[in-house]
Amino acid sequence: MKLYGSPGSPYARKVRIVLAEKRIAHEYEIQRGSAPGSPVPQFNPLGKVPTLVLDDGRGLYDSPVIVEYLDGLGEGPRLIPETPRERIEVKQWEALGDGIAEAAVHINHEQREPAGKQKDPAWFQRQRDKVDRGIAVMEKQLGKGEFCFGGRFTLADIAAGYALGYLDFAVPDIEWRKGHPALARLAERLFARPSFGTTAHAQRVGK
């Protein structure tokens, strides 16, 4: 199988972390779905990454679908529990991670626009509120636990990790560690895992 992704995509990183945790052999190719001549739209009509191309040529998207597929393959315990109540809790963590990342993607893209063309401060504040409320809920739900859900490593931890890692990369001025000591400790543990280390976003220079 082959994964199309881009180095700055938090969703592609999520899939790459799952591939590493489950030790699944694959090819990884950097592609942007919207670039002229990109192969991605052949496999994903939305033209977005991550897109996974299976050995039979079928394309899988988007990241929650891909990680659910991958969780059924490869080694190790399930990252998404099988019992319905636990499963939905972990999927909720994933939705929270995706939503925080999405607001941060929007802020990051907008900050790169020339000063006069950027959206107004109220727009920035609305995105910022999503991030702030999201990490406050993560901090509360994590509490004193070592893992985000169920006392073991799951997709919930991956979700918290890639969302927080993306904040460091894309909007470092948010300084989410302040006031969120449980998440700060969790991130330290997660970022030390090989699956996070080998997929880390490159350090951005300037804006």
Ligand SMILES: N[C@@H](CCC(=O)N[C@@H](CS)C(=O)NCC(=O)O)C(=O)O
């Ligand atoms: N919900 C999707 C989001 C994917 C997404 O928005 N990917 C961005 C990169 S971070 C993309 O490919 N954007 C190109 C576009 O929208 O044309 C997922 O979880 O995979």
